[in-house]
Amino acid sequence: MAQRPTIKTIARETGLSTATVSKALNASPQVRPRTRDKVLQAAKELGYELNISGVQLRTGKTYQIAMVTVIASPDDDEWAGVGYTQLISGISRAIAHTPYRVVQYQVASFDESFEVIKRIVQNKKADGIIISGTRVNDPRISFMQEQEFPFVTYGTSDASAPHAYVDTDNRRIVTICVDRLLSKGHRRIAMINAREELNYTQNRVEAYTASLSRAGLSFDPSLIAYGRLTPAFGREQLFEMSMFEEPPTAYICANEATAMGVLSGFQVRGMEHGRDAVVIATDDLNVSQYFSPPITTCYLPISKPSETLGQFMLDLIGGEDPKNLQKLFVPDLIERGADTCNLEKQQAQS
């Protein structure tokens, strides 16, 4: 097979100069329509495809979107709910018809993620960055803002200047869940959260305390747990909290993996869901419908926000103002299982 065609090939073929060919391919107004058509025609016939390294060298444009994710350790691969697979999937869908590609930068720690981001920015290794796991006072965000480097976060932040982000509306979720449980008569409501330094964890706690105080209830910090959202963590927390003098009658779990752990703890302890306590989760995989028993969840298909993530990235690269690229998604409440009854009724039954 012959050499892969370049703009030189097209130039030779059409009798034009490479400059004109380049302009034609980039839809420059400096080239007249007739010429453009001729070039596009030839390009098609020759099966021409843009060589990105040429562009990159000349312009600095990489057509790469860096996705920086933190995965703590090799054996840290215990299921923690939604992986990045679904995120990448949505992003990929959004950029499918463009020349952009997602490049993975997977690191082992937060600090390392910051280092990697610095290198990407300083050496212009990508056109934009996507990060998740945003923290309260996240130095990566302020860095990218200072450097005016395009980025979108999956997760909100408390940064002073606006930036592009996509997230689930965690305040809303927690408000819905807590109010619902309160209305069913629950007074001791536990919340199993992600790590404390994450911004969304703080959002959740705020919404939780707000709901409680609206109902005139006091806030008991021992009912809030912070940690990695694995089944192991959920179970462990159930073991602990169920031994309290006044144990919780409801558990709000930040994801399905912890909810599964809590249910598993029920089984081990001989507790029964709906009688001794109920579990309610935030759900992005729609898998809790298969739990035994199925539980009530706030469900948001992850495909939605992740596709928006990709779209925002494109918009940002296209020059859109970050403050117009912010979106919170509101999940649907799906009622399943025991927590649909009121607490009194349940207790009467048992």
Place this chain on the structure above:
Amino acid sequence: MAQRPTIKTIARETGLSTATVSKALNASPQVRPRTRDKVLQAAKELGYELNISGVQLRTGKTYQIAMVTVIASPDDDEWAGVGYTQLISGISRAIAHTPYRVVQYQVASFDESFEVIKRIVQNKKADGIIISGTRVNDPRISFMQEQEFPFVTYGTSDASAPHAYVDTDNRRIVTICVDRLLSKGHRRIAMINAREELNYTQNRVEAYTASLSRAGLSFDPSLIAYGRLTPAFGREQLFEMSMFEEPPTAYICANEATAMGVLSGFQVRGMEHGRDAVVIATDDLNVSQYFSPPITTCYLPISKPSETLGQFMLDLIGGEDPKNLQKLFVPDLIERGADTCNLEKQQAQS
């Protein structure tokens, strides 16, 4: 901040030519140690980092590893067990100390994945390709072999020429599971498999029938189901098979997601695990320990094979012969729950 330093900067700084600097950086024997040290020293001081697009343009080397994955559709994001997250994670770990990066090519169908592979190969968009979901008679494999393009598959194939691959030893798993169930007295053993066209599905069926025939049992094709390994599929299959005149007393599930579905089906149908039937799964997430009840599984932490995947890719790019880059991993059998008893005992108990 000044321009980012190039080999020109180093050349100016050291009084050498760019050619010598380049050779020094690449540890060419043509440059004497004293000079090399001088160059490396200067590079370090200047904070020099290789500009890959320059290299790429000149040599064609991309430092990119393409990972081509098929995700059927937007709403197809129902949990199907291990995502690609864990795979990418392992690969990332293997290539962490190299300049290589993983680039995602996520497509919607098998055919599209073939198209994408053709483009990557023909336009040399990556130095190597990793694919999963290998099929019986997989045209992508023969294509890459013909084009002599480096690739590693996650999953075996029936290709005539050897190629680099990593996989779980599915024959072994099935043999272990079936023999175990047979020894406990089970005679009607169902198997919930992935799609029929996948090569490993065939491996599983072969091992299954082999075990059965060794035990002098005949093969009932209605006990084997093929489909997408989601909880929904598992449940659906349980609903169907449990209505057979002679229903299975054991279900071997190809992953945890289907096992969860089967267990969920038990609950809906009022069946009890251990009394009416047992479930046993192949497990890569170690999550079935949190099922209610926990089930026996063949467990292989996905981090192992995925890291090997990355290493094999590097070896391949380094010129290693593919036939030396083949590995099957053997999972551990983890005994949990009801299927540890013999069938007779269980039936006596009930």
Place this chain on the structure above:
DNA sequence: CATATAAAATTAAACGTTTATATTTTGAGT
């Protein structure tokens, strides 16, 4: 129709790197 002007094309240089070829330097052998 000549001329001024706008439009469309070309020329040439540049981005950072490697490498074939040419040149200079080094050092060993006389």
Place this chain on the structure above:
DNA sequence: ACTCAAAATATAAACGTTTAATTTTATATG
């Protein structure tokens, strides 16, 4: 000290693209 081969370094071109500067061509104007 001189020669010569070997070793080390330098020169220059190339990879594919874009773009500033320039030239050519087309169009409008008096």
